[in-house]
Amino acid sequence: MAMIEADFPAIFHDADGIAVAGQRLTFRLSRLRLVSAVIAALGGALSWKVGKFDLWALVALVGFLAALFAEIMLWTQRPERDWTAGRTIAEDIKSLAWRFAVSGHPFPATMPLPEAKKLFGRRVNEIVARDGVEITFHSVNRQTTQRMAELRARPLEERRQVYLDERIRNQQEWYAASARLHQERANRLRALLLAGELVAIVLAAGRGFGVWDADVSGVMAAIVASGAAWLGLRQHEKLRLTYSIAANSLASVSDQLADVPEEEWANAVMDAEDNFRKENSTWTVSQPSAA
16 A cells, blocks of 8 residues: 555645745745845836836836835745744654654554554644644644554555655655756856846946946846845755755665564664654755745
8 A cells, every 4th residue: 555645634734735835925925025126226227207207216116115015024924934834844744644654663563553643643732832833723633544544554564665665765756856956946046147247247347438328237236136135045055955965865764674673663764754854954944034
């Protein structure tokens, strides 16, 4: 049998949904704030009067108002808080669910199912109490699922194979793919920033040597600064390194778990899950504030 994320407790899906929504809102508002700053700089650098109105000044006004709106939303809604807390809770509950399902510590195969279920519920409540104080959950179901209990009842070899295939190898592949993706995005953004800086140098030199009178150096500075801020928010290079380390760390876990007997299995699973905990802790510490 297999176990996928759909088989996890409802509280996991709730926390995961909160994290995804927080991440999307963080990026949308941050993008709006940065783009609005560029628009405001462009409006301030140009002038086009129609009667008593300066249309470019109005463009600058719109840019400043949009940036103010994004700033207020980031300050009051604090979506990055929901993103970080939701992701931490979801990952901790996922780890706990896998430990329960394959009889890993603190749910060894010798522990009766009713006792294991009670312990699982207590641990979930501890996780939510620790990291979910400032976020609102919609699900009240924090119990194990039928699928988790069914896998727990299977022989060690079946539990081992499901754990290796669905947890270790799938996560390793995800880490490796994510590391490559973040590397590509970091390279692309760095290239765009370099191009923007070169354009700014050409424009500044042209004005300095009298080739043209237009002063758009402030606009280019705003574009480059916004690009650098976006690169810092997305953390592509840091995430690439984090995911690469995590993927390499998991590469040897399959061999270590291949022939572990039942009496050592619970602790072996705990050691394997520590790899995921370390990666999540590193990600949490590295998360920048959007506000």
